[in-house]
């Protein structure tokens with residue numbers, strides 16, 4: 001079998017464009033700034049963004065602007081404290097913020113999807129996600145005359161849940177000298193800032209994590225408050 | 240024969256058009272990202288960061304993904320997906336990414352055209368063969384260094400020396416001075432040597448180069464019809480001795496296929512891209 005230039009050009013285009021297209025179809029393709037959910041193609045809300053395509057990586061700021069929902073309502077619904085902090089919080093962060101609820105109930109990205117769907121009066125499909133009471137209250141305050149289907153859903157999917165984890169702080173940029181721990185800082189950078197392994201271990205109360213892990217992701221994984229750890233590390237950098 | 244070969248040489252081949260399209264695409268994305276960040280730009284165009292559309296970002300992220308389940312800073316799933324697609328192409332055809340897509344390779348080729356005009360036949364023949372041979376191993380060490388340092392730190396350290404990032408961001412003030420220096424050296428070097436970055440320093444080229452050993456479609460030279468005019472070797476940007484190879488499986492080949500009968504070789508069906516022949 002012989003190939004010509006034209007075959008190679010076509011192969012390149014098919015593999016790259018086709019591959020990206022398929023990856024987008026499966027919701028796998030993500031660049032930092034390309035967070036756009038798919039649109040609903042038929043039925044109620046055709047042509048609008050599909051709330052059930054909200055991914056855990058979306059921040060509440062992004063959800064607010066994509067679905068045109070006042071960020072203050074999202075903050076109130078999910079008890080996120082400060083608006084400025086909530087803007088950068090990711091939808092998936094809810095899982096660690098709320099922790100485990102009784103009966104294996106989870107407040108997470110799916111709760112956000114349902115909340116947005118009801119806010120936008122869109123089909124809640126066959127979702128089974130639970131909402132904290134605070135979110136149910138917001139939904140009913142915004143529109144006390146929700147449909148029977150929605151009211152039934154809310155009655156059966158509400159949970160008295162409060163934020164149990166610490167709300168992470170807004171990621172701050174490094175200061176002019178670059179010597180500050182922020183949301184992107186890895187443990188290897190912390191070492192470069194002159195902090196010893198022992199000092200890190202005493203702050204996090206555990207063995208030194210892999211150097212290539214970011215401080216923030218370590219804190220999230222291990223139920224530590226990133227803002228507390230960050231503050232402690234920054235105090236050592238600039239005594 | 241010579242005349243026929245020369246007339247072939249002057250054409251803009253499909254490869255050059257593909258290169259131009261990818262160069263414009265990446266430039267547009269880079270400029271749009273800059274404009275969007277400064278309150279302008281277009282929402283119709285992608286404003287992804289260059290790191291997120293560079294397949295090499297996927298390569299250096301693998302260790303982090305396996306050990307701590309996270310991408311390294313500035314890298315996203317798009318880079319990993321592109322890495323997979325480029326690898327698929329490389330398994331089929333060898334490093335076509337280098338020869339047909341990479342905008343930094345294209346940039347070097349364009350500067351090389353000026354070098355060819357100035358130096359004529361001496362162009363791309365300045366480095367003594369033996370020294371050139373040793374220098375070609377440097378990129379493998381660069382690859383090992385980049386993988387090691389990224390795995391150790393979880394940071395995109397390579398961005399600080401990456402001429403690709405520098406080329407499409409030099410106006411933003413975000414580019415490290417070392418990267419600008421390496422970009423300048425690459426540009427000046429391209430006046431004397433074809434694709435100096437690719438030949439001696441590119442870690443991604445080093446990695447993709449290994450697929451030349453097992454790619455499915457490869458170049459074969461038909462010894463029975465070959466007239467030993469040497470045009471294939473002379474046209475090769477990577478100085479591969481195609482004229483004395485039965486098939487091209489050298490690590491440095493970038494699958495540009497300039498040497499093929501469809502392009503520079505004056506004898507039909509003599510240097511061809513084929514599947515299955517050992």
Ligand code: SF4
Pocket residue numbers: 458474475476477478479481487491492493494495496497498499
């Ligand atoms: S051997 Fe042929 S395909 Fe490979 S780099 Fe040289 S000219 Fe291009």
